[in-house]
Amino acid sequence: MRSPDELAARTDRASRAATEAARELGLTVTAPRTIYDVFSVVVALDPAPVIARVPTVLPRSVTPAQQERFQRNELAVTRWLAERGEPTVVPSPLVPAEPVRRDGFGITFWELIEGVTEPALETGPRLALTARLHSLLREYPGELRFLEPMDGFMDDALAQLADRPDLLAPEDLDRARREWAIVEPVIASEDAFLAEFPDATIQPVHGDAPYYNLIETPGRVYFSDFEHVTRAPVEWDLVSIGDEGVAAYDAEAARLGLRPVDPRVLRFMESVRNLQVVGCLALAPELPLLVEGLKPVLEHWRATEPAGGLGK
Structure with missing residues (x-):
């Protein structure tokens, strides 16, 4: 596990890389401030109205080329939404809208949103906004891969966890391997998925809880954090999201001409996401807070039906 001093040094390196890259791009940065530090270090590049995001904790399976593709996808999707007048965090217009590689970090630069408030939206409005986002994204013309965040992730994560019984107990590892053997062929491609779930629709989706990744201001609510934008079922x-969330989403989806949530697909997607969380334990040496933070999710996973009941 990384020590507190090692974590602080990594944060400093990321902040320094973002600041130096920004200056090379012509921004005036005199007082950089780290405003967030978990999987990414987020730096306010004062006095420039620009935010730098520097991913620091990535799965070992993510290559620099794949990370760059993720970042280019995010930049492209957010710019496309903004061009249509949709409230979304957008790439900073003060620098080129492309990732920058500096000191081993992949860095992107974003426009500062003023007047951010504490989250206040209730479940209903959050899920209504998610349905609206899906209605917009189904028209997105850019090329995205199917469930790319899972590509190569689980095999490598489970291989790492095989040597870390302190992070994942052997009986849990055995269950995860058996469950992944059922899940992996289904998500190997869009065709494989549709063969199992022929009524599902595959489209561009946010990729990581869009109902949670919202930025609120007194006048607007902004979509944010499209780091894992991908093609998938909604x-x-x-x-x-629970029954209340499904009802709120379905109500807005009906108004927008979208299909309602498919309970069978949702159960399966929840099983895939649970496995992804299990795999995230492999990141704990780089992010020790995951050990305690993921315990409730692991308890929930142990109580669920493997693979969402698929393969029974």
Whole structure:
């Protein structure tokens, strides 16, 4: 596990890389401030109205080329939404809208949103906004891969966890391997998925809880954090929303001409997401807070039906 001093040094390196890259791009940065530090270090590049995001904790399976593709996809999707007048965090217009590689970090630069408030939206409005986002994204013309965040991730994560019984108990590892053997062939491609779920629709989706990744201001609510934008069924974005959330989403989906949530697809997507969380334990040496933070999710996973009941 990384020590507190090692974590602080990594944060400093990321902040320094973002600041130096920004200056090379012509921004005036005199007082950079780290405003967030978990999987990414987020730096306010004062006095420039620009935010830098520097991913620091990535799965070992993510290559620099794949990370760049993720970042280019995010930049492209957010710019496309903004061009249509949709409220979304957008790439900073003060620098080129492309990732920058500096000191081993992949860095993107974003426009500062002023007047951010504490989250206040209730479940209903959050899920209504998610349905609206899906209605917009189904028209997105850019090329995205199917469930790319899972590509190569689980095999490598489970291989790492095989040597870390302190992070994942052997009986849990055995269950995860058996469950992944059922899940992996289904999500190997869009065709494989549709063969199992022929009524599902595959489209561009946010990729990581869009109902949670909202930025609120007194006048607007902004979509944010499209780091894992991908092609998938909409249920990939709706894991763990509960019955109230499903009802709120379905009501807005009906108004927008979208299909309602498919309970069978949702159960399966929840099983895939649970496995992803299990795999995230492999990141704990780089992010020790995951050990305690993921315990409730692991308890929930142990109580669920493997693979969402698939393969029975």
